[in-house]
Amino acid sequence: MNEIERLIALLARLPGLGPRSARRAALQLIKRRETLLEPLARALDEAARTIRPCSTCGNIDTVDPCRICADPTRDAGVVCVVEDVADLWALERTGAFRGRYHVLGGTLSAIDGVGPDDLRIPALLRQAAAGGINEVILATNLTVDGQTTAHYITHILAPTGVAVTGLAHGVPVGGELDYLDDGTLTAALKARRAAEG
Amino acid sequence: MNEIERLIALLARLPGLGPRSARRAALQLIKRRETLLEPLARALDEAARTIRPCSTCGNIDTVDPCRICADPTRDAGVVCVVEDVADLWALERTGAFRGRYHVLGGTLSAIDGVGPDDLRIPALLRQAAAGGINEVILATNLTVDGQTTAHYITHILAPTGVAVTGLAHGVPVGGELDYLDDGTLTAALKARRAAEG
Numbered sequence: 001m002n003e004i005e006r007l008i009a010l011l012a013r014l015p016g017l018g019p020r021s022a023r024r025a026a027l028q029l030i031k032r033r034e035t036l037l038e039p040l041a042r043a044l045d046e047a048a049r050t051i052r053p054c055s056t057c058g059n060i061d062t063v064d065p066c067r068i069c070a071d072p073t074r075d076a077g078v079v080c081v082v083e084d085v086a087d088l089w090a091l092e093r094t095g096a097f098r099g100r101y102h103v104l105g106g107t108l109s110a111i112d113g114v115g116p117d118d119l120r121i122p123a124l125l126r127q128a129a130a131g132g133i134n135e136v137i138l139a140t141n142l143t144v145d146g147q148t149t150a151h152y153i154t155h156i157l158a159p160t161g162v163a164v165t166g167l168a169h170g171v172p173v174g175g176e177l178d179y180l181d182d183g184t185l186t187a188a189l190k191a192r193r194a195a196e197g
Numbered sequence: 198m199n200e201i202e203r204l205i206a207l208l209a210r211l212p213g214l215g216p217r218s219a220r221r222a223a224l225q226l227i228k229r230r231e232t233l234l235e236p237l238a239r240a241l242d243e244a245a246r247t248i249r250p251c252s253t254c255g256n257i258d259t260v261d262p263c264r265i266c267a268d269p270t271r272d273a274g275v276v277c278v279v280e281d282v283a284d285l286w287a288l289e290r291t292g293a294f295r296g297r298y299h300v301l302g303g304t305l306s307a308i309d310g311v312g313p314d315d316l317r318i319p320a321l322l323r324q325a326a327a328g329g330i331n332e333v334i335l336a337t338n339l340t341v342d343g344q345t346t347a348h349y350i351t352h353i354l355a356p357t358g359v360a361v362t363g364l365a366h367g368v369p370v371g372g373e374l375d376y377l378d379d380g381t382l383t384a385a386l387k388a389r390r391a392a393e394g
Binding site for chain 2: 006
C-alpha cells in the first residue's frame with residue numbers, strides 16, 4: 001500500500017466518510033498542501049500532544065481539570081450525566097446549562113459486556129457520596145441502553161440523598177442528543193423532572 | 198480557538214464532512230489516538246513529504262515520473278486526457294485502459310477565467326507535436342466546460358495529425374466520471390469514437 005492509499009484508508013475510517021469521499025478528501029488535501037494538509041497534520045499532532053480527558057468529569061480538553069470544571073461561575077452542585085463528549089458539546093451549545101458534567105464514556109450494555117466499572121459510574125458515586133452535589137441530571141440518550149444506565153444510576157445514587165432528575169419529555173424517544181436542535185434541548189433541560197426509581 | 202476547535206474547523210473543510218460530522222470525526226480521532234489519530238497524522242506528514250505531481254502527465258504519485266508513465270507495459274502511444282486525478286483513478290479502477298494519461302488540472306472556463314495556459318494543455322500539445330503519440334482519447338466530463346475543453350483540444354491537436362477520439366456515448370450527459378460505475382466506464386472506453394471537430 002503506498003502513501004496515497006494509506007491516507008485514503010485512514011480517512012475512510014472517519015465517521016461520515018466512505019471510500020469515495022475519502023478519495024476526494026485525500027485529493028483535496030494533496031491539492032491544498034499549504035492551506036489544508038499541513039495545517040491538519042499540525043492540528044492532529046497538537047491534539048495528540050495536548051488533548052487529554054478531564055480527571056474530574058471525563059470531558060476532553062487541553063487542561064486538566066477541564067475549563068468547565070475549573071470555571072468558578074458554574075454551579076458545582078448540579079451535575080449533568082451524559083454518555084459521551086458529543087452530548088456534552090450538544091448541551092453546551094444551548095447555553096442553557098450552567099452546572100457541571102459527568103461523562104460516562106458509554107452506556108451499560110449486557111450484549112457488549114459493558115458493566116458499571118467500565119464506565120465512569122464509580123467516580124460519580126464517590127463524588128455524590130462525598131457531598132457538595134445537590135442534583136444529578138441524567139441526560140443519557142432515550143435508547144434502551146441509555147435508559148437502563150439512567151435507571152441503574154438512579155438506583156445506586158438513592159442512598160446518597162442527592163436529587164436525581166431526568167431531561168423533560170420533549171426529547172424524542174429513540175433519539176440521540178447530538179442530533180437534536182438546540183431549542184428542543186433547551187426546553188428539555190428547563191422542564192427536567194424527578195427520575196422514576 | 199483551542200486545539201479541539203481548530204481540528205474540527207479543518208476537518209469541516211474536507212469534502213463530505215459538515216460541521217456535525219467534523220465534530221464526530223474529531224471525537225473519534227481523539228478517542229482512538231493510537232489506532233487512528235497518530236497514524237493519520239503520520240500519513241499526512243508522509244503525504245506532504247513524498248507525494249508530488251508527475252512532471253510528465255500531471256498524475257500524483259510518490260515518484261516522478263509516476264508509476265503509470267514509468268510502466269513499460271503500458272502503451273505510450275495512447276494518451277487519455279482527463280480533468281482531474283480522481284477521473285484517472287476512476288478509469289484505472291476499470292482496468293480497461295492500458296495506455297497513459299494526461300491530467301489537465303481542470304477545464305477551460307470563461308466565468309472562472311481559466312485559459313489554456315492555466316491547464317496542462319501546452320504540455321499536451323508539445324508532447325503530441327514531438328511525435329510518438331498515435332491517439333489522444335478525450336475523457337473530460339460531459340459538462341459544458343468539459344466539452345468546451347474537449348473541442349478546444351481537438352482543434353489545437355488537428356495540425357499534429359494525431360487521432361483524437363472521445364469516450365463513447367454511454368456516459369450520461371451532465372454526469373461526472375468519478376461518480377460512474379466501472380461497467381459504464383469500461384463500455385464507454387471500448388466504444389470510443391472519433392471526436393467531432
